[in-house]
Amino acid sequence: MLEVLEPHFEKEQRIVMPLLGSISNLVSGEKIGNLDEIASAQVPLLKEYEGMFEEHRAIRELIAKAEIAARKEGSEDVVELLGGLAHHARVEEEVLYPSALLAGTLAKCLQPQERIARGIA
Numbered sequence: 001m002l003e004v005l006e007p008h009f010e011k012e013q014r015i016v017m018p019l020l021g022s023i024s025n026l027v028s029g030e031k032i033g034n035l036d037e038i039a040s041a042q043v044p045l046l047k048e049y050e051g052m053f054e055e056h057r058a059i060r061e062l063i064a065k066a067e068i069a070a071r072k073e074g075s076e077d078v079v080e081l082l083g084g085l086a087h088h089a090r091v092e093e094e095v096l097y098p099s100a101l102l103a104g105t106l107a108k109c110l111q112p113q114e115r116i117a118r119g120i121a
């Protein structure tokens, strides 16, 4: 399971987290100096988006198998941990990944306004 999880987590850290980390600045109403950077960060996420859902499908299959084994062994704490992992994947798909995409889209939408404010456009 770790062979699948570790590269997936690394990818999330590399391409999802920077966009999520920009949300508080984007909604602050303050002038943002790195809109280009945030907008550009959306490109790799768009490229990897469907693949990340595929990775979750593979992870869910592994979770299901591990859950069966854990139940046979009576390891309820492992069953609970696996349930938490499956729930986390759903939260990523329904909330975090779309939010990361939205951050990039918002940065793109704000760019012209920033350029106008700076007298560039």
Ligand SMILES: [Fe+2]
Binding pocket: 008, 012, 056, 089, 092
């Ligand atoms: Fe994930």
